[in-house]
Amino acid sequence: MPEIYELDEAGKLTSTYVETINNEGKTRIDVIFPNDGKSPWQKLLDVFLPAGYPHSVTEDYLEYQIYDSLQAFASSIAGLLSNRAVLEGVGVGDASTTPNYAILLSILQEAAGRITTILFAHRLGKAIEPECKTYRLAADVFNDAAMVLDCLSPIFPRPFRVIVFSASSMLRSLCGVAAGSAKASLSAHFARWGNLGELNAKDASQETVISLLGMLAGSLVVSRITTPLATWASLIVLLVLHLMLNTLAVRAVCMRTLNRQRAGLVFQHLIAPKNASMGVPSPAHIAACEYIFYPSSTLFLPVSAVTASSTSKRLAKAHIGVPLITLLSSLAPANQATLSHFPRISISTLLEVFDSQNYILWPHPSTNTYLIILKRGCTPIDQIKAWWHACLLEHMRHQQREKQPVTKSEVKLETVSSAEDAVLERLRQSLEQLNSKFMEWVAELRVKGWDLDTAALETRTSVRIDVSGHSERAKKVDFEKYS
Structure with missing residues (x-):
């Protein structure tokens, strides 16, 4: 005789329907309710807990x-x-x-x-x-x-x-x-x-x-x-x-979105040589390393593996979604107070470097700050990539300083006397290095349970730029196949 099982949202059996036919050919359906075995105290707790607990909520x-x-x-x-x-x-x-x-x-x-x-x-x-x-x-x-x-x-x-x-x-x-x-x-x-x-x-x-x-x-x-x-x-x-x-x-609380701090911690873990064989850290691993009060614009310096007891040295800052006028002010010669003169680096040259990306990144010449301009159509994954690009540039700068020690007056990212061509070349090299690993990291992040579809890097009202012809020249990356 057929039996029908009724389950709740958590997949737990709530009742069983059994159909029987007697000698006279009449049908009878019996309903069997399982003994849940809950004590009065557990039933009282159910009044205050979401239905389907613990399956309906996260582990934390x-x-x-x-x-x-x-x-x-x-x-x-x-x-x-x-x-x-x-x-x-x-x-x-x-x-x-x-x-x-x-x-x-x-x-x-x-x-x-x-x-x-x-x-x-x-x-x-x-x-x-x-x-x-x-x-x-x-x-x-x-x-x-x-x-x-x-x-x-x-x-x-x-x-x-x-x-x-x-x-x-x-x-x-x-x-x-x-x-x-x-x-x-x-x-x-x-x-x-x-x-x-x-x-x-x-x-x-x-x-x-x-x-x-x-x-x-x-x-x-x-x-x-x-x-x-x-x-x-x-x-x-x-x-x-x-x-x-x-x-x-x-x-x-173990958050699964990548805000500025968590994005920096994840990148720090990925770039550390000791963690090369460990892959992408889980949300629980990063949650154990988070600071509750943390200056969100500060980049973590990826110098060692991230553990719950490690302390991370913070250096440069990054601002994401800044207006284009901020970037133009950075590109203009230091002795010019207005933007009426030509900048040291043509904006067209910088746009060419990031032609296939949905963002533009530039290290500010007078402060340890990376400026990130977002293009129209920028996705949360593009924002993560832009933030990691800034982290990678800071990591490369730190490695270069360790090989060639500089004086205190030369600690800034790039001075006016620096060769702008070298900066552009560093941007190209870092972007190529990031592209070689980024999509692999994205796939591993999703497997670990990270939510990459929710934007969590912008903490202020930001703007987007629309570059003429960008949509035709930009590379179309199918992120769906990495989900």
Whole structure:
């Protein structure tokens, strides 16, 4: 007799349908439900975990959520201490305080916070997604700083409290924008089955329970802490614990996109002779080497294998997606303040070097900075290639300096007296060297689980150039066959 098995999204058996026919020829269908063997505690956890867990989320989801829940618990208790200080600061219990003062203070706080939200989102909004781990931790630093200001507010004279509360509101606004945007990026990373909406809903359920538990515990703590010394001692302990747990939570995240730092770390691993036989590093390997707070424009110097305990020397910087005017200013003679004169190197010559690429790269002559101009139609893989090209040039420059030591005054990339033809030749050689290995690396990156289809290198609003005839002359590379 036929049997029909019903499975959930994770492939787990939920029910079995068995058809039987008796002697009279009548059909009967029996439904058999398997015994899931879950304890009441496990069934309770299912209320707060995404459906299909652990298959529906990434491997780093549980560790992150544990640390995130613990930090939220500590933050809830610390928040009650700061809220008590705020009430004292606005004049609760002070007969001389008027309602108008409290309303005016609230309006000024709201105004300062909302203006900060708008400015922060405009200035750094695009950088949050590529650097979501950085801004997730930065949000908690902002929030803790706001709590400290709130607790300091009662010691200030009443006119100065307006400034203190406004600064606290601004910090909380920074926290709100950074935490909300970074959390959205992290949720998209954790959601493996396209279950982003459900994952956020379950995360809200977790936060609700943790906040309730934190308020219950905090009510006991606050009722027993009355002296300033005890308040500050408790607050410092809670905030230190809060930041430590947040650091552990962020470090537990294993991102699969290549932002500037991770792209540099991957290239550092690939170019190191000791790692030639190891191939492309995995996202987990790179996550163990990441800095949480890291100047994103800085290039890593590929001098050794990347390990969790190694420290990388940082030298030059690179800017991607810069306007063409920045490149033209770099090409112009140093003694000319305007662009009305011919540059030392013709822009047509530089375009010819990168004719088959979707970017243009040039080392700035007066600073250790590589300028990357993106062409129209540039893909995320093209951006990775451009960034690695800058890393390769810096690596070649470092090797040349080791063979031929230079004086301190000659540390810059290229001086005005340098031969521009040598720079162009170095660009050609490095591009040829990169082309020989790049597509092989791309294929290996995909096998290791890296997401190369999401652009994560641009942290500011950037521009593209459209070179006349570029689309006809550019080489068409089929990236699909490497996916």
